[in-house]
Amino acid sequence: MAKNLVIVESPTKAKTLSKFLGRNYKVMASIGHLRDLPKSKFGVDIEDNFEPQYINVRGKAKIINEIKKEASKADNVFLASDPDREGEAIAWHLAYLLDLSLEDKNRVVFNEITKEAVLDAMKHPRKIDLNLVDAQQARRVLDRIVGYELSPILWKKVKSGLSAGRVQSVALKLIIDRENEIKAFIPEEYWSIIMEAKVDKQDFSAAYYGKYAKDKLVEVKISNEKEADTIIKSLEKEYEVIDKNVSKRKRNPYQPFTTSTLQQEAAKRLYFTTSKTMSVAQQLYEGINVGGGSVGLITYMRTDSTRLSSSIIGESLAYIKENFGAKYASPGRSYSKKKSNSQDAHEAVRVSSINRTPQSIEKYLTKDQFKLYRLIWERTLQSQMKASEYLSTRYDIKNADHIFRANGSIIVFDGFTKVWSINDQTIELPDMEIGDKFSHEKIEKNQHFTKPKARYTEASLVKELEKNGIGRPSTYSSIIRSLLSRNYVNFEQKSLLPTEVGFKVNDLLQEYFEEVINKKFTADLENKLDSIEEDEIEWKVLISQFYDKFKPNLDNALKANKDEFAIKDKAINEKCPLCGNQLLEKSGRNGKFIGCSNFPECKYTRSIVKSLGIKCPKDGGDIIEKVSKRGKVFYGCSNYPKCDWASWDKPTGEICEKCGDLMVHRKNRNTDAVLCNNPECETNK
Incomplete structure (x- = not known):
């Protein structure tokens, strides 16, 4: 029987750690949070000094009982969730569920999932850092207050089903301000x-x-x-x-990657979305079997730090001298200077071993894993080379x-x-x-x-958010994902384009909540969350200060009778084929569509088809504009699913002379070119 229980978040991480720790350790995965604020109600007692009302996450009862059972049999329980605020909070909630003392040294943190790093971390457990936990609680409660108290106002005054986010609303304003600049721009x-x-x-x-x-x-x-x-x-x-x-x-040379610079470079060089970058990075961090067993290939991918350890510096310099010559090797750079507002608890995003070259492990990785790993490997290595x-x-x-x-x-x-x-x-x-x-x-x-400033891409928005101290790099992916999923913005040629819904929501927020939803206030709030982590301010004091500003704005918005922000469905000159009532042009999560005015009694809907007037090269069908589940515009054949022709890039109507596919208008960071839609075509080489 295992004498020690180690609890991590993910099954992949658990599998990797099990191979390092041996038979005296049992490693279990919580699969994320086990306790959280309830989804069905507010869950914050404002009258009782903003006390959060945590409950066990629905659907997690089986996992909780299994972990409790194993913990009762173990001599020692170690909490090895991720090394950041969120991970610290998960460890704290686990300690509550398992009735562990907060004085126990049972918290284990490691920046990379390699045998050496994990075994060393197991030798040096510490107490749960309650300042880190409080910083996470403050963020969670702030976001809950804004989300739950603002959303009903959006339902009432703009459109039902909408929701608001504290940081997301500031990001939306940045996108809309840029769009307004573009509209007002007069070329010279x-x-x-x-x-x-x-x-x-x-x-x-x-x-x-x-x-x-x-x-x-x-x-x-x-x-x-x-x-x-x-x-x-x-x-x-x-x-x-x-x-x-x-x-x-x-x-x-460039500094090693932080979370935000990794997201920016992956967007520019690999055309990855921020969410895809973080998902693939998570896989590389948690461990992949590269022949000799599962091992973490990169360090923890949520960090503001550019610092490198002496071990990776030494390993990189040796590799450079052996493969390129001593003249390419720098004296060694740690990049340890802490920048303003950075969380320097762990290292930059780097590979766990420079000797594990991309080519040597390519056969063990998916295409996306290989691309991102190579990017991180190259960034790590070049940081130790001469100018x-x-x-x-x-x-x-x-x-x-x-x-x-x-x-x-x-x-x-x-x-x-x-x-x-x-x-x-x-x-x-x-x-x-x-x-x-x-x-x-x-x-x-x-x-x-003269041209106006370009619309924000995911990469440039991430850069702007970081520059203004809005949110944290670890949250940028979820911010952009929320804007897209709520139909506040859409993708157009890889740029973020605000929708009618986004404009209306922003107008309302600027009318009533400009004082608390702006760049300066949000960045200042972010700094105060850091101050909680440094034990310089009590977290409930911060919540109270925020609410004192937020509540009057909330009351004014509720009292106002204006309906100028409402999105009104437009009647079209057509009757519903099912019930005979008027058909309307409506706005939904994935853009505009046609629906019956007698909804919900009549559920007739159909999409609005935008034809490009171009024929499909595979079956002669019409090429039409479509919208993906993430709100990204793409182009496909009207005969789908019988015909699967599709492209993220807008077709020009010309036919490729080499392969017969359509030519498309492709924009990237360097060029604005007409290329063949077929990536294997000789035209593109």
Whole structure:
């Protein structure tokens, strides 16, 4: 019989730990929280100083009884839930259910699920950190208060079935503010003039820059074609180099991943959603059998820290020297400087062993696991490499009283970019000196228009949330998922586009709750949650301070009789085929649809089909716009499920000459290109 019981959250984690600990240990999984606030009622006693009314989670009775039974037989019980606030709270609730003393040293934490780390952690159990628990309780109660007290107002004044979130509402405002900026943006015309020349048989180009005024070079903006033509007409045949600047520059490697930077890079490089990134990272953390048994491949993926341990630094430096040469190895960087508002309890997101290369374990991983593991492995390794070095050259070139400028850059040492690819392009210029003269081969003018800021993508929204201290990186995935699932925003070409419902909800929140649902207040609240963790403020005091501001806003919203925020169904010129009543255009979780005005007595509905006027390459059906369960727009054949043609990218209507599939308009971080929808097609290579 096992003398020791170890309790973790997930079955995968339990399986991995069982192999490390041996026969004297039994490892069980709670499968998340076993106690929580009830779903069917408010669950917070405001009159009794905001006391939370926890209950056993419905459906968990069997697991609770099994854990209690094993705990009663064990000599020791260890609580090994995740090393963060949520994990600490799970351990605290387990201690309550098992009647364990909070003075017992039974809390075990490890940042990576490797045999060495787990065995070391088992030797150093500690007490449950009640400050961490209180910080989690404060967040949970704050979110419950906002969710349960705000949602009925949304039902009454906007649309039934809606819900509100404390941090989610601030994220929604960011998205809508950006959309309003885009709508209000007035493009301004401007022109560029490019001079192309050849010196010493080397082609290069220079862009029109400006003029000298009082011996000072001033940049000149060309506002229209007439101005561009005037400049071009005044140009003489001969150009002269009047200034040359050559400088050696360095680009340092990137810091190791935090949760947010991992989500951002996975979105930009792998096109993963934030939720997909966290799901795959969880799998890599909890353990995968890579031939010699199950092992955690990365450290804990919920962290604000960039710190690296001395062991991974040493291992990385040895790998770099052996595989690339000593000249690529840095002196070793720990990245241990704690940034403002960061939770530095554990390390950055890194691989557990740099010697476990992506290629060596690829056969044991799914495609998504391999892609994310490779990203984390490369980021870990490059952080210990030397900076890349390049020569930057700039020429100022005079013609009449006009100045053209040519900029070039040549890599002289690739450094960390040998592992971590970046977008810097080599632009070679001919070797010229001040006083050198030449003639142009071509002059070209181009019209441009200023563009508004881009809509938020998942990656850029995560970056903005972190920059403003809104929420925590571990919550960003759930924030975005909530906005999508509630139909407050949709995906359009990988960007987050607010819906009519989102606009109305935001309008109401800004009318009545602007004081407590804004960037500054939410970020300040986040800092106070950190202060609870540091034992600088009592958690119920924070809840009380929040509620004192929130309650008057709530009362004002309840008293108001305005119906300006209501989403009203629009009648269409058609009768219901089932009951003969008026059909309406309605808004639902996955966008607009047609439904009967006699609902719920009549449940007739149908989707609104948006045809692109393009025929399917497989069966000739119409290509139509569709919406996924997550609210993401995609394109598919109208004959589905008989025909399974589909694409996340909007078809152009052109047919690929190589394979016969449709060409699609594909946008990513670097390009806005027309490519074949078939990823295996030679056209894309």
